[in-house]
Amino acid sequence: SQNSLPPWIPYSVAWVDEKILAPLGKPPSVPLDGVRMAKQYMYYSAAKAVRELGLPQTPISTALKDAVEWFTARGYLD
Structure with a gap:
């Protein structure tokens, strides 16, 4: 892309x-492994879990609402 x-x-x-920071005992701000991973096409499909395990598919709006309620009930959110 442009x-x-x-x-x-x-x-x-x-x-x-990595060559500058490693000898200083500091983690790199741009890890080489991270750059390599970013170049990989990563795609996930839940189709097999749905098909073989009957995993329910929840709309994102419902999942987010449920997550906010869960975290709020446990004191993680105000």
Whole structure:
């Protein structure tokens, strides 16, 4: 896409970042493994769980409402 960086830029930044910060005992701000993972197409489908386990599919609005209620009831949210 027109907003994408050429792959060598994040790889270079991550590589330099790790080489400079690792000897100082600090975690890199741009981990090389993170850059590698970002380049992978990751897709999840619940179809098998629905088909084989009968996993219910909840609309996102219901799931978010239920989550807010759960966290509020347990004192995590005001």
